[in-house]
Amino acid sequence: xxxxxxxxxxxxxxxxxxxxxxxxxxxxxxxxxxxxxxAEVVQERAGHILAANRADLDQAxxxxxxxxxxxxxxxxxxxxxxxxxxxxxxxxxxxxAVSAEWQRxxxxxIQRVRVPLGVIGLIYESRPNVTTxxxxxxxxxxxxxxLRCGSESLRSCAALHExxxxxxxxxxxxxxxxxxxxxxxxxxxxxxxAGMGECLDVLVPRGGRELVERVQREARVPVLGHLDGNxxxxxxxxxxxxxxxxIAVNAKMRRTGICGAAETVLIDRAGEGxxxxxxxxxxLDAGCEVRGDSTVQRVDARVRAAQERDxxxxxxxxxxxxxxxxxVEGAIEHxxxxxxxxxxxxxxxxxxxxxxxxxxxxxAIVLHNASTQFADGGEFGMGAELGISTSRLHAxxxxxLEQLTSYxxxxxGRGQLRx
Amino acid sequence: xxxxxxxxxxxxxxxxxxxxxxxxxxxxxxxxxxxxxxAEVVQERAGHILAANRADLDQAxxxxxxxxxxxxxxxxxxxxxxxxxxxxxxxxxxxxAVSAEWQRxxxxxIQRVRVPLGVIGLIYESRPNVTTxxxxxxxxxxxxxxLRCGSESLRSCAALHExxxxxxxxxxxxxxxxxxxxxxxxxxxxxxxAGMGECLDVLVPRGGRELVERVQREARVPVLGHLDGNxxxxxxxxxxxxxxxxIAVNAKMRRTGICGAAETVLIDRAGEGxxxxxxxxxxLDAGCEVRGDSTVQRVDARVRAAQERDxxxxxxxxxxxxxxxxxVEGAIEHxxxxxxxxxxxxxxxxxxxxxxxxxxxxxAIVLHNASTQFADGGEFGMGAELGISTSRLHAxxxxxLEQLTSYxxxxxGRGQLRx
Numbered sequence: 001x002x003x004x005x006x007x008x009x010x011x012x013x014x015x016x017x018x019x020x021x022x023x024x025x026x027x028x029x030x031x032x033x034x035x036x037x038x039a040e041v042v043q044e045r046a047g048h049i050l051a052a053n054r055a056d057l058d059q060a061x062x063x064x065x066x067x068x069x070x071x072x073x074x075x076x077x078x079x080x081x082x083x084x085x086x087x088x089x090x091x092x093x094x095x096x097a098v099s100a101e102w103q104r105x106x107x108x109x110i111q112r113v114r115v116p117l118g119v120i121g122l123i124y125e126s127r128p129n130v131t132t133x134x135x136x137x138x139x140x141x142x143x144x145x146x147l148r149c150g151s152e153s154l155r156s157c158a159a160l161h162e163x164x165x166x167x168x169x170x171x172x173x174x175x176x177x178x179x180x181x182x183x184x185x186x187x188x189x190x191x192x193x194a195g196m197g198e199c200l201d202v203l204v205p206r207g208g209r210e211l212v213e214r215v216q217r218e219a220r221v222p223v224l225g226h227l228d229g230n231x232x233x234x235x236x237x238x239x240x241x242x243x244x245x246x247i248a249v250n251a252k253m254r255r256t257g258i259c260g261a262a263e264t265v266l267i268d269r270a271g272e273g274x275x276x277x278x279x280x281x282x283x284l285d286a287g288c289e290v291r292g293d294s295t296v297q298r299v300d301a302r303v304r305a306a307q308e309r310d311x312x313x314x315x316x317x318x319x320x321x322x323x324x325x326x327x328v329e330g331a332i333e334h335x336x337x338x339x340x341x342x343x344x345x346x347x348x349x350x351x352x353x354x355x356x357x358x359x360x361x362x363x364a365i366v367l368h369n370a371s372t373q374f375a376d377g378g379e380f381g382m383g384a385e386l387g388i389s390t391s392r393l394h395a396x397x398x399x400x401l402e403q404l405t406s407y408x409x410x411x412x413g414r415g416q417l418r419x
Numbered sequence: 420x421x422x423x424x425x426x427x428x429x430x431x432x433x434x435x436x437x438x439x440x441x442x443x444x445x446x447x448x449x450x451x452x453x454x455x456x457x458a459e460v461v462q463e464r465a466g467h468i469l470a471a472n473r474a475d476l477d478q479a480x481x482x483x484x485x486x487x488x489x490x491x492x493x494x495x496x497x498x499x500x501x502x503x504x505x506x507x508x509x510x511x512x513x514x515x516a517v518s519a520e521w522q523r524x525x526x527x528x529i530q531r532v533r534v535p536l537g538v539i540g541l542i543y544e545s546r547p548n549v550t551t552x553x554x555x556x557x558x559x560x561x562x563x564x565x566l567r568c569g570s571e572s573l574r575s576c577a578a579l580h581e582x583x584x585x586x587x588x589x590x591x592x593x594x595x596x597x598x599x600x601x602x603x604x605x606x607x608x609x610x611x612x613a614g615m616g617e618c619l620d621v622l623v624p625r626g627g628r629e630l631v632e633r634v635q636r637e638a639r640v641p642v643l644g645h646l647d648g649n650x651x652x653x654x655x656x657x658x659x660x661x662x663x664x665x666i667a668v669n670a671k672m673r674r675t676g677i678c679g680a681a682e683t684v685l686i687d688r689a690g691e692g693x694x695x696x697x698x699x700x701x702x703l704d705a706g707c708e709v710r711g712d713s714t715v716q717r718v719d720a721r722v723r724a725a726q727e728r729d730x731x732x733x734x735x736x737x738x739x740x741x742x743x744x745x746x747v748e749g750a751i752e753h754x755x756x757x758x759x760x761x762x763x764x765x766x767x768x769x770x771x772x773x774x775x776x777x778x779x780x781x782x783a784i785v786l787h788n789a790s791t792q793f794a795d796g797g798e799f800g801m802g803a804e805l806g807i808s809t810s811r812l813h814a815x816x817x818x819x820l821e822q823l824t825s826y827x828x829x830x831x832g833r834g835q836l837r838x
Contacts, residue, residue: 396827
């Protein structure tokens, strides 16, 4: 690594560690003031932020439309960003909360108290709003954060980062509580993955397959995974046909680019004569490309042939894989083999079949008769979220404020010795 | 790696993954039956187990006394092992418990339900009882476990492992729910650290510095750290002198080989004339070697000079480092710099000083007026434990049954679509 970059990253890490110590005991009012002030500055500096964004868009003009859309800011999106900061301000402060409390026969009084994780490293790609959304959640939960955005959004993210720093300044909190790596050098990611000399407590990667694979290969620090969402909808023989069609179309097509979007629909072979055609045609008619096995292909000439790799694919697009399987057990098997343990849904009117699916499918979120697009911290009533974790450790599903905390045990005695 | 070992490890991994799927939904009665039966077999086969242990002891005869003591089994220790299995049997089954439950305005009913972590890899060293203690906790919490003991205890651990397999067999649970790596080849550890081809969900290392460093360097899989316990006792100016002496001696000397044993005593400079001498002499008189700074050395000729490295050292022996620092702030600073965030204690009669310490010291366990030797799942009333985690993610402090679980969200609807 370039020695100047190494020195820069080391400085960022040390400053983050220092800020984390101060933030851990910052009172709620101070953190809220920083969020409020940052929201105000975002609106005051709208012109400046949009100009920075235009420079990013200019440079990325050869990118595909979806990518440009992710990168683009406008007045409405800036308002949403300011609103997002204010929404986190309204959430309760998780730090210092006593989550359990008991007394031992020897008189020791034990409390489990929420504390921040420490320093969070976030590696993300093109959406500039992640800068403020993530920083707000980390700040409110008493964590310092080191942000590493995609190179194509660096100007936009830097402009938003300035607003956050200004907010921290107003609240007399250290500006190094929220830092943005000011370099597009990919070696910076490597340094973060290596743990930044024990200055990172946890890494949150948010990005495409290439980043995910790099994280799996290189990370030396605990990772809160936000990996792929290869989500399934299983249409059982006992499904209401209308509900099955509506859920399949909503789960796939409401927004195709989010991690809770369905990528495969599984249809019970016992429903081949009743459920298969309506569901597939509803998807096709909604403008979705369907890639099916041979049974599904026979339904409609528009269905293309699915390959083995389709069962693994997170399209994030108006494409769905479709397969006929042997009942709920077949669905459980298929999901265990090909799924990413993110979000899966069963549509059935049979409560016993539903319970079997809900119990046996080992995913962060399992739903009965509801769209996979509900996989979202806001929809869960948890407020803003950093994403949906597919890790099994620490946090699974929506990662909100509470999931960005750890705890410690506080024990109060009067001179007890252990016999 | 030797191809035969590679093949063996791959088989173990696949079998563990398969067993984990079955165990995840095993009812409590079946898991308890396996534990009961294993406890019985341990007592039936006492002669066989002790013979295996004698062979291990023979081969290790050149090791130091502490190591031999850790390795040694006898009738009393075998009874304790059987008793340990029965104690875990009595603990409630954490799996399937609903830890939170709420309804959304749109009618979705959301539950957070405890599920096992999956496959746990445990790397440990010479104590054979870890085999049964860890296996019992993993089994009761619905996890498959792959055990990798130290080479010097392989015969003893294999004999105990046979008892566990026999218990699983009696309960008609897959014997691959608890597997012991049957090879002393150190490459097996490397394969576990690399994640065993996605067959391990979490790794729990329990061992000395060499293992800890290897884990930090090589692990590609989430780790529940049980690293060093460099624990501190801080004697404040407002401490009761008698209590300070009693706690310092108990924290250091009750058992010197456990991770909750104190390794450094910090004395408030304001208590130099009142507290310093009694505490240091109490430790010396209890048979403890004291390594002190220049102020501490002046107290008693028996005090040796502390080096910088002493502040970092986990002696696990009858040695303590002693330093005079500037009040509670000095203690907080010293612990932040040199500590391992395991367990720290303040002795003071001043409640404000105590609260300052309890709030600012960022360790898994912080105690006021109680011995650090209480850092133990049993003493916390949590039942048996796998160890004391110094990780910040997932589990901190004692790792009992609940800490060996993850959760999933179960969502029940009646056809809700996301607008």
